[in-house]
Every structure is written in structure tokens, then in C-alpha cells.
Amino acid sequence: MSKRDYYEVLEITRTASAEEIKKAYRKMALKHHPDKNPGDKTAEEKFKEAAEAYEVLSDGNKKARYDQYGHAGLGGAAGGFGGGGFGGGMNMEDIFSQFGDIFGGHFGGGGFGGGSQRQQLRGSNLRVRIKLNLEEMVNGTQKTIKVKKMKLAPGATAKTCSTCGGSGVQMKVMNTMFGQMQTQTQCGTCGGAGKIADKIPAGANSQGLIKEDEEVTINIPAGAREGIQLNVRGKGNDAPFGGNPGDLLVVVEEEVDATIKREGDNLHQELYVSFAEAALGTQKEIPTVGGKVKIKVDAGTQSGKILRLSGKGLPSIDNYGKGDMFVHINVWTPQRLSQEQKEFFEKQIANGEMMAEPSGKEKTFFDKVRDLFN
Ligand SMILES: [Zn+2]
Numbered sequence: 602m603s604k605r606d607y608y609e610v611l612e613i614t615r616t617a618s619a620e621e622i623k624k625a626y627r628k629m630a631l632k633h634h635p636d637k638n639p640g641d642k643t644a645e646e647k648f649k650e651a652a653e654a655y656e657v658l659s660d661g662n663k664k665a666r667y668d669q670y671g672h673a674g675l676g677g678a679a680g681g682f683g684g685g686g687f688g689g690g691m692n693m694e695d696i697f698s699q700f701g702d703i704f705g706g707h708f709g710g711g712g713f714g715g716g717s718q719r720q721q722l723r724g725s726n727l728r729v730r731i732k733l734n735l736e737e738m739v740n741g742t743q744k745t746i747k748v749k750k751m752k753l754a755p756g757a758t759a760k761t762c763s764t765c766g767g768s769g770v771q772m773k774v775m776n777t778m779f780g781q782m783q784t785q786t787q788c789g790t791c792g793g794a795g796k797i798a799d800k801i802p803a804g805a806n807s808q809g810l811i812k813e814d815e816e817v818t819i820n821i822p823a824g825a826r827e828g829i830q831l832n833v834r835g836k837g838n839d840a841p842f843g844g845n846p847g848d849l850l851v852v853v854e855e856e857v858d859a860t861i862k863r864e865g866d867n868l869h870q871e872l873y874v875s876f877a878e879a880a881l882g883t884q885k886e887i888p889t890v891g892g893k894v895k896i897k898v899d900a901g902t903q904s905g906k907i908l909r910l911s912g913k914g915l916p917s918i919d920n921y922g923k924g925d926m927f928v929h930i931n932v933w934t935p936q937r938l939s940q941e942q943k944e945f946f947e948k949q950i951a952n953g954e955m956m957a958e959p960s961g962k963e964k965t966f967f968d969k970v971r972d973l974f975n
Pocket of ligand 1: 762763764765766767768769770788789790791792793794795796
């Protein structure tokens with residue numbers, strides 16, 4: 602397996618400063634983060650590759666060796682680098698523990714290391730989808746949903762792992778060119794937890810976990826959007842024995858609105874007015890995400906006119922300004938006429954009244970579309 606150049610991996614030059622290296626890694630890690638690319642093996646590999654590159658380039662010593670000798674300057678025979686346990690690249694726990702100083706604890710995965718060598722096993726994350734209408738997305742809301750999650754079954758007990766004595770690690774002695782070296786590996790019996798199941802109640806799995814419904818109340822902040830993922834800490838699956846539960850990842854979906862259509866930050870709706878209302882002018886009440894508002898339809902309004910309600914769209918995602926609401930006016934031609942109405946209209950036609958009189962200044966459909974984007 603040929604390794605890619607670490608600078609190439611982070612897409613930086615060899616003269617990049619420590620700050621630039623950090624920034625580049627942050628960008629790569631966010632892009633290829635497994636939470637963002639579920640099930641994508643290539644993304645996971647790139648994520649690991651970036652973490653390994655950062656591990657080396659952020660360490661003055663390793664960077665100097667790498668700059669002078671390349672990959673060969675870092676590796677022992679195992680092809681790994683530096684301290685024990687890395688073998689064929691870093692594992693996910695190593696990468697997440699590295700996140701602390703980069704992301705300020707923004708990502709989950711905390712709880713590893715920290716004084717004792719024993720790894721706190723963390724419960725797995727749960728992912729749910731939640732449907733929000735436009736008003737809820739704009740103003741924020743609170744939703745209570747039922748989730749099926751793995752919980753530690755009542756009566757499940759654990760005992761200390763006899764293989765590692767509860768430390769979660771096993772020591773291995775290796776012969777190297779520097780003499781004998783001790784390295785630590787995760788305990789194969791307990792998987793690093795330091796404990797194994799003792800009593801498992803009926804219905805629970807081998808880790809003492811059982812599937813149960815739980816109601817979770819989620820606070821949706823104002824300005825949520827389709828595809829946004831909210832992270833509710835500690836509301837995911839329980840960890841087998843005493844570890845921290847995983848997170849509940851809530852993915853926002855937009856409920857399709859029958860009346861109002863969204864286009865970026867702008868909103869659109871159709872408004873039907875009768876032939877008489879269009880001729881005489883009228884006031885109409887229309888829905889917006891901020892509640893109903895009254896709008897004025899001028900006398901002589903033509904079908905196809907678009908009214909723009911400034912700032913009645915969605916707040917932009919970067920909190921800079923607001924979109925607009927566009928009201929598309931449709932003049933409804935009467936489909937059933939009484940005898941009296943019929944005679945009235947026939948008289949208008951016979952006298953050449955109420956005829957279409959385009960002045961040539963009317964905006965065509967294409968003009969209107971172009972105006973929307975200016
Ligand atoms: Zn063990």
C-alpha cells in the first residue's frame with residue numbers, strides 16, 4: 602500500500618504554518634466525518650488519512666523527521682508511526698480523542714482516555730428524522746418524539762474482566778531495535794470496557810441491553826433547515842456497562858406546504874382573485890410564516906402580476922437578512938354566468954367595452970422572472 606504525501610492529503614504546501622495545518626485538517630475532518638457520510642468507506646478512509654497526516658504534521662518532532670525522510674522517517678518495521686498501537690493507521694478512538702484541541706469538544710466521542718487507561722465505552726448514536734413545517738423552522742419549536750433505544754436492562758450486572766483485571770488494556774512486550782518495548786493493546790475479552798456481563802435478564806442481549814421506547818423532548822432552534830442535523834447529547838443508546846450513552850442525531854426534514862413553496866430563502870404562493878375583484882381592487886388576507894397579513898390588490902390588476910412582500914421570507918441561514926414572499930396573482934375568469942350576467946358581457950363586447958388593451962408596456966412572463974432575480 603503506497604501512502605500519500607501528508608501535505609497532499611491536507612492540501613497544503615510544505616511551508617504551511619501550524620495554524621494553517623490545523624485549519625486544513627479541520628476542513629478535511631469536517632468534510633469526511635463519518636457522521637456526515639454514513640456508510641461511506643472512502644470517506645472514512647480519507648477521514649483517517651487526514652487524521653494521520655495531522656498527527657504527524659502537528660508534532661514538531663515527527664514533522665521534522667517526515668520533512669527530511671518522508672514516510673520512512675516515521676515508521677518502524679510495522680509501518681506505523683511513533684507510539685505503539687497504531688499499526689496500520691489510527692483507529693477511530695485515537696482520532697476522536699485528537700479532536701478535543703481542534704474542535705473544542707464539538708464532536709462527540711469524548712470520554713476516552715482521560716487519566717486512566719481504561720476506555721469508557723460509549724453507546725452508539727441513534728438517528729431519527731423529524732418533520733417540521735415552515736413556521737416551525739423559522740420560529741423554532743419543541744417536539745416530543747418516541748425513540749426506540751437500547752437501555753441497560755433492569756437486573757443486568759457486570760463483573761470485572763479477569764483477562765485485564767479491569768484496566769481494559771493488555772500489555773505486550775515487543776523486541777525492537779531499541780530493545781524490549783512494552784506496548785498496550787485493547788483487551789480482547791472485554792473490548793476495553795474492563796467489565797463483562799455477569800447476569801443477563803431474559804430478553805436482553807449479550808451486553809445486557811434491551812430495546813425500549815423512550816420519549817425525548819427536542820428543542821429545535823429558530824432557523825432550522827432541511828437536512829440540518831441536531832445533536833442531542835446522551836439520548837442515544839446506552840453503553841453496555843457504565844459508559845456514557847451515545848447521542849440522538851435528529852435530522853430535520855421539511856414538511857411540504859400545500860400553499861407556500863420555498864425557494865432558498867424566498868417563499869412563493871398563488872393568490873386567486875375574481876374578475877370583479879381584479880377590476881375594482883380588493884384587500885386579501887394571506888398566510889406567511891409570521892402569521893396572516895393583509896395585502897392590497899390594486900384596481901385593474903392583471904393576471905400574472907407578482908407582489909413582493911419584502912422580508913416576509915425565511916431568515917437566511919447565516920443570519921444575514923431575510924428572504925421575501927412573492928404573491929403570484931391569478932385572475933379567475935367566471936365559469937358560470939347567469940342570464941343577466943351573460944347579457945351584460947355580451948353588451949360590453951358589442952360596444953367594444955372591457956376589451957384587452959395591452960399598452961405594450963406590460964411585463965411578459967419572462968420579464969417577471971428576470972425581475973425576480975434582480
Ligand atoms: Zn478485559
